[in-house]
Amino acid sequence: MDLIKFTRERNDCYEAENGVILWKIIGKENFVPSVLSDEHGNVTTNILVWEGEIQIRYDGNLYVLTRNNFGYFIDKPEVELYSVSDNIKAYVLFGTDDYIVKLLKNNPPLPFSFMMMVRKNPKGTLTPDVTRLMLRRLDSMYEICLNEKHIFYNEMIRCAFRMFLMDIANAHIKDGGDEDNEAQSDRKKSFFIRFTKLLGAHVHREHTIGFYASELCITPQYLNRIVKELSGKTVYGWISYNLVGEISKRLETTDDTMHKIAQDLNFSNQSTMEKLFKRETGYTLTEFKKKFCKDG
Numbered sequence: 001m002d003l004i005k006f007t008r009e010r011n012d013c014y015e016a017e018n019g020v021i022l023w024k025i026i027g028k029e030n031f032v033p034s035v036l037s038d039e040h041g042n043v044t045t046n047i048l049v050w051e052g053e054i055q056i057r058y059d060g061n062l063y064v065l066t067r068n069n070f071g072y073f074i075d076k077p078e079v080e081l082y083s084v085s086d087n088i089k090a091y092v093l094f095g096t097d098d099y100i101v102k103l104l105k106n107n108p109p110l111p112f113s114f115m116m117m118v119r120k121n122p123k124g125t126l127t128p129d130v131t132r133l134m135l136r137r138l139d140s141m142y143e144i145c146l147n148e149k150h151i152f153y154n155e156m157i158r159c160a161f162r163m164f165l166m167d168i169a170n171a172h173i174k175d176g177g178d179e180d181n182e183a184q185s186d187r188k189k190s191f192f193i194r195f196t197k198l199l200g201a202h203v204h205r206e207h208t209i210g211f212y213a214s215e216l217c218i219t220p221q222y223l224n225r226i227v228k229e230l231s232g233k234t235v236y237g238w239i240s241y242n243l244v245g246e247i248s249k250r251l252e253t254t255d256d257t258m259h260k261i262a263q264d265l266n267f268s269n270q271s272t273m274e275k276l277f278k279r280e281t282g283y284t285l286t287e288f289k290k291k292f293c294k295d296g
Helices: 003-008 097-103 112-120 128-145 153-174 186-202 209-216 220-231 235-253 258-264 270-281 285-292
Strands: 013-016 020-026 034-037 043-051 054-058 061-065 069-076 078-084 089-096 123-125
Touching: 003 013, 003 020, 013 128, 013 153, 020 128, 034 043, 043 054, 043 078, 043 097, 043 128, 054 069, 061 069, 069 078, 069 112, 078 089, 089 097, 089 128, 089 153, 097 153, 112 153, 112 220, 128 153, 186 209, 186 220, 186 235, 209 220, 209 235, 220 235, 235 258, 235 270, 235 285, 258 270, 270 285
Parallel strands: none
Antiparallel strands: 013 020, 020 089, 034 078, 043 069, 043 089, 054 061, 054 078, 069 123
16 A cells, blocks of 8 residues: 555545554545555554444454444454544554554553454444543644654654553553453463463574473464464464564674574574565565665
8 A cells, every 4th residue: 555645645644654644534525435454464553433433344344433432453454444424533543564563663562461352352442531532642643743844753653653552551451451351261371471481482493383382281283272362373473473573683683694593593494584584574584674774
C-alpha cells in the first residue's frame, strides 16, 4: 500500500515516516472503503469509535464497532474498513510491521495478557472515561499531524503513538485484564513461561521444537498446542521470531560477516539463514543492513 497516496485520497488523513497513518473519520462523507495493508508483513490497526458505527473485515470475520468500542487488529497483512454509519465519529491509527517493530524495539508497553486477549477477540468495549482519555490522546496526535513542517514532526508522532499504547496498557491492567484468565490453567502458563526462558537461553544453538519439548518433559505436539493457545503463535514461529531478533542485533551492532553470524547461530549454512530472515521480515540481509543499520 502506498501510504502517501492513501492519505492524499482521503480527508483528515495523515502519514509519517512512510509507516504510520492517522485518519479522523467524521461523518459518512469523510469515509472511503479502504484496505490497510503492508506488502512486507503484518499490520497493526487501532480503531476508536466514539459515535456511530464502522464495519471491519479481518481474518475472515466481520466486526462491527459502535460507540465506546475499540479495535486492536494485529498479526495479519491487511484490515478492511468496509462501511460506516452516517453519524460515524472514529479514529483509525495504522502502523506497518516495520514501523511498529522500530517503535517498540526497546520498550514494548503492552502486557502479554493484552496481546493474548486481542488475538482471541480484537474488539473491546471501553468505559466512557477511558474513551475520553484515548480520544484526548488521539486528538493530540491529530494536532501534531496538522503541523507537518515541525522540525521534530516524526519524533513527536512516535512519542504520541507510544503514549497512546501506554494508555491502552494502563486501562487494561487497571481493569484487571492482567490477571490470569480462568480458562488458562496454571500448568499451561508455567510451561509457556519456562519455554520462553529456554528459548532465550538456547535459541543461539537449538532451533527445533523437539529440544524444547524434551527439556520440559512433554511431547512436541502438547508444547505446540500450549504455545499456540496462549500466544497465537506456534513454537516454530517463536523460534523464528527470536532468531530474526538475534540476526538483526548482530547486523546492527557488529561487523561480523553473514557467514560468521550463520555459524554462531548454528544454521547449517548462510543460505538457510537468509531464507528464514527473508521469509520473516520481507527483506534480504543486505537490504536490511542498508535500510536499518547505520553503517549499512
